[in-house]
Amino acid sequence: MQIKIHRGTHQIGGCITEIKTSLSRIIIDMGAELPSANKTACDFEIDGVTCGTPNCDAVLITHYHGDHVGMYEKILPEIPIYMGAVAKNIYGVVQKTLKTKLNQGNPQRVADFYEYYIGKPLFFGDIKVTPYIIDHSAFDAYMFLIESEGKRILHTGDFRMHGARGNKMPAVFEKYAKDIDVLIIEGTMLSRNSEKIITEHELGVQAKNLFAEHKNVFVLCSSTNIDTIAEFYNAAIECNKPFIVCEDDFQAEILRIVTQSTYSPFYDFSKQKVFSYAPNLNSFMNERGFCFIGRANYITKKTMECFPNSMLVYSMWKGYLDKTHAAFDKYKSEFLENAIKTGCQLEYLHTSGHSSSKDIEKICEITQAKTVIPIHCECPENFAKLNILGNLKILYDGEIYTL
């Protein structure tokens, strides 16, 4: 079996991994590069996958973040694309909205994605792939166990152990992902080590404290970071605060998909009404107070102007606000500056979607991986500082590793 990381050995995002035998060829993730990446050419091509004669059995997407799926439109139409069923629905809504608002994306292609399910193996010639759900800031995210020629590869995708599903993760690895020959594992946090990681549950407790002290609370977070939104939602219920979301029906639709997909009360967004914001809600919001899940956009900005001196919770990665960082986001930064000018009190409350060093060590230990290949990491060399028993193999983009 051969492994080739086309992209992602020395950067966060833009992930593309190939697994190949003499009979079969699959690709895991077809990610677009994040703004922080030292961009490889945007005309990046893989023969038989994005150009030439189709020569690939399937592209399997671990989760719906753009740095893992964003290049799906480049995949030759003859090649089937697979995604988790719920993730596909959420991504479909995102792509539909993108098409309507900016005439970008291809929602029809997303609707044609094949679906995979937890623990149900997929067969591509002599390659068997079994998806297992994993804890990440994207909902319905997966790792893949890939088996062929008597060998076992585990591709973690993006993961962490401190989200809503975090405490269940060690048992999942223990049960399904031991005796691994090659572990392809993300190492995002190895270059962001100074960040203190709180659990999503701790975030929820702090949200409740904020809601108890502040009547009007705006929250700036990703529309698809379901764990964090669920923590704010459940905290709002406990504090008897109306829960408002912005942007037509886009956010509410995503929360409906999540609610329908699970029996978990934590992810049940029908326990209390989710209001899609419209200006006619202003007097109700004024009377009752609220938790408003917003974005750095015009609607949120205008709404905040109607409620001066509110609390604004920034629940995203701090790097977006760092002018010295390549991922600096001018819109978010200007949005916050403007909010502070209008009298908003700013609070930072966020937790990472990625695994701590300790948890990376734990996974290496549980899986007993003989070889460890880092991806999704700006400094894969930092893996050498971890307490890992397996052989560390640092690849370069495009290099072939044979096992």
Ligand SMILES: [Zn+2]
């Ligand atoms: Zn990622």
Ligand SMILES: [Zn+2]
């Ligand atoms: Zn991700």
